[in-house]
Amino acid sequence: MAEQLIISISGVRGIVGENLTAPIAADYGCAFGTFLKDKHGSQDRKLSVCPVRGTKISNGVCIGRDSRPSGQMLKSAVAAGLCSVGIDVIDLAVVSTPGVSVMVKHLGCVGGVVITASHNPAQYNGIKLLLDNGVAPPADAAAQIRQYFFNKHFIPADSTHYGKVTSNDQTDATHIAKVLAIIDKKTIAAKKFKVALDSVNGAGGRVAKKMLAELGCTVWAINDEPTGLFAHPPEPLAENLKDLCEQVMAEQADLGFGLDPDADRLAIVDENGTYIGEEYTLALAAKYIFSKRTGRAATNLSTSRMIDDIAQKAGGQVIHTAVGEANVAAAMLEHNCIIGGEGNGGVIDLRVSPVRDSLVGMAFVLQLMAETGKTISQLVGDIGGYYMIKDKFAVEHSQVQQILESAKNEFAYAIDSNIDGYRFVFQDGWLHIRASNTEPIVRVIVEAKDQPTAQRYIIQTKALVH
Ligand code: MG
Numbered sequence: 001m002a003e004q005l006i007i008s009i010s011g012v013r014g015i016v017g018e019n020l021t022a023p024i025a026a027d028y029g030c031a032f033g034t035f036l037k038d039k040h041g042s043q044d045r046k047l048s049v050c051p052v053r054g055t056k057i058s059n060g061v062c063i064g065r066d067s068r069p070s071g072q073m074l075k076s077a078v079a080a081g082l083c084s085v086g087i088d089v090i091d092l093a094v095v096s097t098p099g100v101s102v103m104v105k106h107l108g109c110v111g112g113v114v115i116t117a118s119h120n121p122a123q124y125n126g127i128k129l130l131l132d133n134g135v136a137p138p139a140d141a142a143a144q145i146r147q148y149f150f151n152k153h154f155i156p157a158d159s160t161h162y163g164k165v166t167s168n169d170q171t172d173a174t175h176i177a178k179v180l181a182i183i184d185k186k187t188i189a190a191k192k193f194k195v196a197l198d199s200v201n202g203a204g205g206r207v208a209k210k211m212l213a214e215l216g217c218t219v220w221a222i223n224d225e226p227t228g229l230f231a232h233p234p235e236p237l238a239e240n241l242k243d244l245c246e247q248v249m250a251e252q253a254d255l256g257f258g259l260d261p262d263a264d265r266l267a268i269v270d271e272n273g274t275y276i277g278e279e280y281t282l283a284l285a286a287k288y289i290f291s292k293r294t295g296r297a298a299t300n301l302s303t304s305r306m307i308d309d310i311a312q313k314a315g316g317q318v319i320h321t322a323v324g325e326a327n328v329a330a331a332m333l334e335h336n337c338i339i340g341g342e343g344n345g346g347v348i349d350l351r352v353s354p355v356r357d358s359l360v361g362m363a364f365v366l367q368l369m370a371e372t373g374k375t376i377s378q379l380v381g382d383i384g385g386y387y388m389i390k391d392k393f394a395v396e397h398s399q400v401q402q403i404l405e406s407a408k409n410e411f412a413y414a415i416d417s418n419i420d421g422y423r424f425v426f427q428d429g430w431l432h433i434r435a436s437n438t439e440p441i442v443r444v445i446v447e448a449k450d451q452p453t454a455q456r457y458i459i460q461t462k463a464l465v466h
Contacts, residue, residue, distance in 0.1 A: 006438050007146055010136040010326060013117055013126035016070040020125055022077040028127050029081020029113075031148035033163075034155045035141070036061070036087065036110050059108045060088030060163060064095035064171065065115035066203040066262040067228035070125045074115045078127060079165055082113075086157030089165045094226050096203050096263035098357035099171040101134035105353065106174050108132075116203075116262040119235035122228065133333070135354045136326040172207040176214060178352045179359045187370045188363075189216030195366075196256035196269070197221040198244040200234045204263025204358060211359055215366060220251045228261070236260050236267035236345060238275040249273040254369070255376045259358050264325075265345040266358035268365065270376035278345035279304040281361050283383050284376075285347040286339050288368040290314035295338040298331040300324065301423045302390075302432045302445040303343035306383055322420035323434065329354040386429070387454045388447045393465045395442055400435045403442055406464045407433045431457050 005014040005024070012028060014020030061082055065071035071094070079089045087110075092103055097114045104112035112130035120126075129145065131137050137145060147153070157163070195217045199205030205224035212219045222243055223231040232240045236258040248256040248269050256269030266281050283306040286297060290310055297311050298319040308318045319335055321327040325342065332340040332350055340348040346356030347364065368379060395403060407422055408415065411431070414424035421434025421443075429448030436443055444461050448454040 007149075008142075008437055010142075010324075011126055011128040013120065013124060015123050016074070016125045020074070022073055025074045025077035025127060026081040026084075027152065027154075028149055029078035030085050030152075030154035031081075031145055032078075032111065032113070032129055033061070033082040033085035033087040034148055034153060035145045037085065037155060039141075040110055059110060060090060061111045061113060062090040062092055062100060062103050062107060062109045062168070063113040063115070064092035064097075064100040064103075064203075066097075066117075067094050067201060067226035068115075068117070068122060068125050068261070069228050071115045071228065074125055074127065078113055078115065083163035083165065084157065085155055086161045086163055088163045091165055091167045092171045093167070093169065094203050094206075095171040096175070096207060096358070097128065098264055098353050098355050098359065099175045099203075099207065101130055101353040101355040102175045102178055103168070103171050104130050104132065104134045107168070114262065118262050119260040119265065121233065122230050130355075133354065135329045135333070138326065138330065172210055175207060175352075175359060176211045179211065179357075179363050180214065182349065182351050183363045183367045184370075185215060188366045191216070191366075191370045193217045193255070193366060193369070194251060194253040195219050196244055196247040196251060196253040197259075198223050198241060198247070198256070199259045199263065200230050200232065200236075200261055201225050201227045202230070202234065202259060202261030202263060204259040204261075208257065208259065208263065208359065208362065212362070215363070217366070220247055220253060222247055230261070234261045236265055236278065238277070241267060241269065241275055245269050245273040245275060255365070257358070257362055260345075263358045264356040266347065266361035267345050268376060270380065272377060274377070276376065276380050279306065279343045279388065280380055280383070280385075281345040281365075282341045282343060282347055283307055283310060284368060284379060285341070285361055285364040286310045287379070287383060288364040288371075289339040289349075290316055291368075291371075293338045296335050298328050298335065298337045298340035300328055300342050301417055301420055301434075302443075303341075304386060304388060304447055305430065306385060310383070320417060320423070324437070325356055386447045386449060387451045388445065389454045389458050391444045391446075391458055391461075392436070393442045393444070393462070395440060395465065397440045400440070400442060403465055404433060404435065407461065410460070410464060426457075428453050429457065431461065433461060
């Protein structure tokens with residue numbers, strides 16, 4: 001049976017040619033465009049590209065894509081949908097997801113679109129939406145866009161007000177400038193770091209190489225052609241980054257960076273060729289930020305407590321949100337957080353953009369190494385760590401709530417949060433149990449001081465599921 005098109009808070013994702021086709025993409029463009037016209041009160045006139053920033057005329061929508069071969073087709077279809085309802089489109093071509101978010105703000109656009117399926121295999125693609133603040137739509141806005149899409153509630157432009165498409169090739173330069181503005185380029189450059197890079201032939205290779213070169217690094221890049229022909233499964237996990245680990249060893253590099261296809265996630269390999277795990281990406285970035293500033297951080301409920309330890313030591317505080325980048329970004333904006341992100345290698349600094357950004361992650365890690373004179377393995381040793389198990393159980397939709405209730409009763413004494421399933425905090429660890437947003441699956445994340453303790457919590461939870 002063909003999989004269903006997944007329509008979630010951040011957009012749509014599906015298998016190209018099966019449930020994600022050009023007509024569907026065009027309809028989605030029409031729905032998003034109509035929503036933007038409603039939101040910005042411009043049903044009767046075109047939202048057009050404005051030659052002078054800061055005037056009251058709103059800009060159009062900028063659109064970028066990762067390197068998948070289906071990206072050009074889907075991008076053209078979404079752009080056609082937007083133009084048909086009277087919205088101008090700025091084509092950014094192959095760029096990272098954070099790059100699009102940066103350009104939405106930089107160009108003063110009313111929204112952004114990224115054609116990407118992130119870390120999913122090549123047969124997938126997706127359409128990710130951003131509002132004028134550079135963040136994915138909140139739940140109510142996402143629901144409205146979904147309703148417009150299903151009901152085909154599109155308000156076409158009249159014959160003189162169709163949108164037009166223009167190009168902009170300034171994403172890399174703009175993005176890099178924003179990242180370099182919040183670090184000390186000279187300190188990093190003086191170290192002449194040797195960096196191995198695997199961008200999985202995605203959208204991040206070109207911009208990452210440029211930024212690392214500006215930071216005085218010597219870069220050994222593998223899989224750095226933006227062909228979308230992924231050299232290995234594209235999720236930046238240990239089992240997929242063996243070539244990067246070997247590259248670090250072969251070139252005696254100081255570290256290795258692994259990106260996912262749209263370059264919002266960053267995994268790190270230490271100087272011994274050891275993959276350190278994506279949870280450490282945010283921890284290292286937080287360690288750098290909290291060495292400079294005091295304030296709040298935001299992560300989701302499933303993220304390692306390493307960041308809590310780091311914040312606590314620096315007199316800071318961590319806000320825990322429901323899982324999902326948009327939730328973390330919303331909390332960061334609300335509480336003016338100095339750092340945020342998720343345990344999947346996603347680092348957010350609002351001074352650059354409100355989305356996860358591998359460029360920010362790379363820059364902070366290099367800055368931390370340069371200032372402390374320590375290697376990645378030494379920095380990881382300083383942070384310490386916990387034992388984490390991420391598990392999932394396939395269940396019937398009807399059982400999900402029952403299982404969550406059972407967990408709540410079992411661990412009632414330890415409830416820490418109920419905003420996204422339940423999170424329980426124990427003396428020796430924590431457990432987060434939640435329903436997947438997209439599949440009939442219950443996810444369980446446990447972090448404890450050691451493996452037997454983590455395993456014990458998993459076994460207890462499994463008993464509830466059965
Ligand atoms: Mg991604």
